[in-house]
Structures are given as structure tokens and as C-alpha cells.
Amino acid sequence: MAEAQQGPRARYREQTRAEIKEAALRQLAEGGVAALALTRIAKDMGLSGPALYRYFGSRDDLLHALIRDAYDDAASAIGAAATRSVAAAQSPRERLHALAVAYRAWAVREPHRYLLIQGAPVPGYVAPADTLDRARAVLGPFLPVFAGGTPGAGVAPVVAQMAAWLDGDPAVCGWVAEYAADAAGPAGAAGALAGALLAWAQLHGSVGLEAAGQFEGMGHSGGTLLDAQVAMLADTFGLE
Template sequence: MAEPQRGPRARYREQTRAEIKEVALRQLADGGAGTLALTRIAKALGLSGPALYRYFASRDDLLNALIRDAYDDAAAAIGEAAARAQDRSPRERLRVLATAYRAWAVSEPHRYALIQGSPVPGYVAPDDTLERARAALGPFLPVFAGGSPGADAASMVDRMAAWLETDAGVGSWVAQYAPDAAEDVRASARALAGAVLAWAQLHGAVGLEVAGQFAGMGHDGETLLAAQSGMLADAFGLE
């Protein structure tokens, strides 16, 4: 069924919201989330303060929208990489996904910062960001489902098996991205363990790089991430 056409008022509202977010992103890029100010955004767009509040009720409401967009864009980049690599070996798919994650973060450092930690003190992200975060991490699940984790990863697999027993939503997440593993608790647990460990390693390396912490250390983010991906693949026996 075709979507109903939106009227001029709805299109104008959507366009104005997009313009507000664009100005907000420039503020983020220039000074971080702490410098985000609705009054400055309104002035840049030639709007009054009350007029801007018709589009975003508060600074946190605007942050919510920016964070949702960032997660969605990151998930799209990783999902596209997964589609390109679907016929490759699990080890190679892991490398491709890790590379896509890093490429997005390095190209969008101010947006990456929004989704990897609290952007401002006291901010509480909306509940739906959990599903968006899982969408970004989801393509990693099938990579690890068929692995053979060594002793170092065994305890993590056991912990994920316990998580599956207590949270039905986690099982649904695995079923969405790794349907072949969904009926096998151990395969699902391997998928989760690998994905969570991949996220931890990626965030550690990429977060340091985006923050400029590698300056003067004699290496680069791409080389480090490749090494980390290889070690994780070894830990899970990925071919």
C-alpha cells in the first residue's frame, strides 16, 4: 500500500526540523554537546525561541532526535558492509564490519560521541535507543554463531547463555540477525558473546582514536583495529 501523501504543512515541519538538526550538528562539531543551545540555533535560522520550541520541546528532545539519527546512520553503514561481505568467511566478515564501524566513527566524530556515553551531565537517553544500538551491533551476531570459542571466551559464552534465559528480548534480537542460531542456545550464546566482545574492543580502540589519544604513539587506528579483529577471530576459532 502506497504511503499517503503529506500536506504542505507536514512537509514544512519536517524540513524545518531537519534544518534545526543540521545547525545543531554544526554546534556539536564546533564545541561538543555542552555547547548545544536552542537559542543560538533559533537565531541562526531566523526563528524566535518560542517558534523553535514548536519543533523540539527542549534541548534533550533535540538530543534524542540527533542520537536516534546517529544510531540509524551507524546501523545503515554497518548493515551495508554486512551485505557486501555476506559471502565471505566469518573472519573476513568481522574485519569488514569492524572497518565499517571505524570508518563511520572517524568520519562522524561528533555524532559518534553522542552515542558512546552521556552527551551531557544528567541526560537520559530514550528507551528506543536500545533497539537502535542493537541494530548497529546486530550484523556481528551471525559472524560468531558458528565459532568455536576457546577457554578465554568460554565464561563469556556461559554468561550470555544465562542472559538468554532471563531476557526474551535478547533471543528476539539474535533471531532477527542470526536466525540459523536462534533455536540453539549455545549458538545464540556464542553469537552474543562475540558481538559484545567485538563492541567492547571496537569502542575501546575507536573511542581512543576519535578522542585523539593515538597521537605520538607510533601506530594508527586502522592497524590496531585489524590486529584486534584478528585476535578476536582467533579467540572464537573463526576461519
Template structure:
């Protein structure tokens, strides 16, 4: 009986939390993190301030939830793209994954900036956001694992190899996405190198686009990203 009585309460709680997050996302879209105000959220939902704190302890607790959701949604978008491109060659998979990353970011710019923009002063993200961020980047490891990077990336491959040896968390993450490279230090380091380079290129191009820095220029974000993906594929000898 107790479980039956708790069911509707739990559903109501989750519904209210979802409504709070929806209003918070509208505030983010309107004015960024600085516009996030719990008192305004409570007023929009017809709640008192104390009532709102029954669902989120404070602003940082709400930010935690929004950041987790953003990473999870981005990871879903990348994962779905990886599934559709699984049978294609690594060069084409890279293009598809990069395109999916950009598509999510430009469709959800306020959420992209929440997780990839300037750090929020005084805010420390929860530890589990690292795992979520790795889920976004993980599919890129599979693209590069059999790559043949040239001399220009040799120093970075060495550095990534050293990172894998000293950080078991990173090593486990790489092994999860490219189990065929288990025991092959070189392949694991190459995969990690490619994924890190892809992330830096993606963040650079997509971040500039989302921030409106390409406005008035003679190109668009999609063509730039295709060109960058091609150059990175060339650097790793991807077919």
C-alpha cells in the same frame, strides 16, 4: 481537501526540523554537547525562541532526534558492509564490519561521541535507542554464531547464555539475526559473546582514536583495529 492542505505544512515542518538538526550538529562538532544551545540555533535560523519550541519541545527532545539519527546512520553503514561481505568467511566479515564501524565513527566523530561518549548529565535517552543500538551490533552476531571459542571465554559464554534465558528481549534480538541458532542455546550464547566482545574492542579502539588519543603515537586506528579483529577471530576459531 484537508489532506492536500496539510501536505505542504508537514513538508515545511520536516524541512525546518532538518535545518534545526543541521545547526545543532554543527554546534556539536564545534564544542560537544555542552555547546548545544537552542537559543543560538533559533538565532542562526532566524526563528524566535517560542517558534523553535514548536519543532522541538526542549533540548532533550532535540538530543533524542540527533541520537536516533546517529544510531540509524551507523546501523545503515554496518548493514551495507554486511551485505557486501555476505559471501565471505566469518574472519573477513568481522574485518569488514569493524572497518565500517570505524569509518563511520571517524567521519562523524561528533555523532559517534554523542552516542558512545560520556553520558550527558541529567539526560535520559528514550527507550527506543536500545533497539537502534542493537541494529548497529546485530550483524556481528552472524559472524560468531558458528565460532568455537576457547577456554578463556568459557565463563563469558556461560554468562551470556544465562542472560539469554532471563531476558526475552535479548533472546529475540539474537534470534532475529541468527535464526539458524534458534533452539541451540550454545550457538546463541557464542554469537552473543562474540558480538559483545567485538563491541567492547571496537569502542575501546575507535573511541580512543576519535578522542585524539593516538595522536603522536607510532600506529594508526586502522592497523590497530585490523590486529584486534584478527586476535578476536583467532579466539573464536573463525576461518
């Protein structure tokens, strides 16, 4: 409906911006962020440099758009997995596995986009403020999975630090409440936050290595490694 209400000029602008982003993603896939060059994109599209800058004012402006899109797509994939999991009445352990599989599937399907948001920082680049909210949308579905868990003694220091973080940061409290409003169990919201944090750390460790091609030539599957990590994390938090 919104697109239908746009005039021809606005539709053309959005179409051109989308084409520029697609060209940029091809460059990322070929050579990473270092390969991203607005002059090359303009040449490939038959635009002059000044013409391209009417759509994206700088390389960082284009990176902003690519990073926002990547976070939004990742959040959509994981959110969809969470919805399916809840609809199927899966157990917390099964839900954790479903989310982890969705996280890995998105990353290995589009490793250049995963590495853009989770890989090495771009020198001199400062991400927009709304990146934080988008990153939290990716992790949000993990919070209710851990909300009713029973964290083991080994992660007690992490839970304690998360409790202190919740006490001192209303924005984090709001984020946790948005996804796990009925957090219960021995650790409550702090346990949910600790679980989501540890899930992110473990998933990024294995998935990031796989997306970067570090598992090539090794005698294991990234999926098998992920299954083992998820099982250990579920055991640590007493997820049934």
C-alpha cells in the same frame, strides 16, 4: 511517495526540523554536547526562541532526534557492509573485518555523532526507550559472524554469562534469533552473543579513543590497531 502525499505545511515542518538538526550537529562538531544551545540555533536560523520550541520542545527532545538519527545511520552503514560481505561469500573472519572497518569508518567520519551515542553520558539526560533497539541494530550484524564459531577457553566465562542472559531475557533471545536464527557450533546463540559483546567492547575501546583524538601524535594508525584487534578476536572464536 510519503513526502509527496504531505501537505505544504507538513513538508515545511520537516524541512525546518532537518535544518535545526543540521545546526545542532554543527554545534556538536565545534564543541561537543556542552556547546548545544537551542537559543543559539534559533538565532543562527533567524527564529525566535518560542518559534524553535514549536519544532523541538526542549534540548532533550532535540537530543532524542539526534541520537536516533546517529544510531540509525551507524546501523545502516554496518548493515550495508554485512550485505556486501555476505553477497561476496566472505568467510566469517573476513566478514568480521568488514564490519569492524565499517564501524570505524562511520565513527572517524563523524566523530561528533559517534561520541554523542558512545561517549560520556549527558548530565541529566535520559535516553528514550527505543534507543536500546537502535543500539542493537548496530550490533546485530555481528551476531551471525560468531554464530558458528568455537569460543576458546579464555572467553568461556563470558559465554556462560550470555547463556544465562538468554535464559532469563526473552527480548535478548528474540534479538539474537532475528540476526542469527541458525546459530550452530559448540556455543550456539550464547557464543554469538558473547562474540558480538566482545567485538563491541574492543571496537569501542580503540575507535572511541581515535574519535576523541587520543591517538594524535602517537606512532600508529587506528586502522592497523583495529586489524590486530579483529585478528585476535577471530582467533579467540576460531573463525576461519
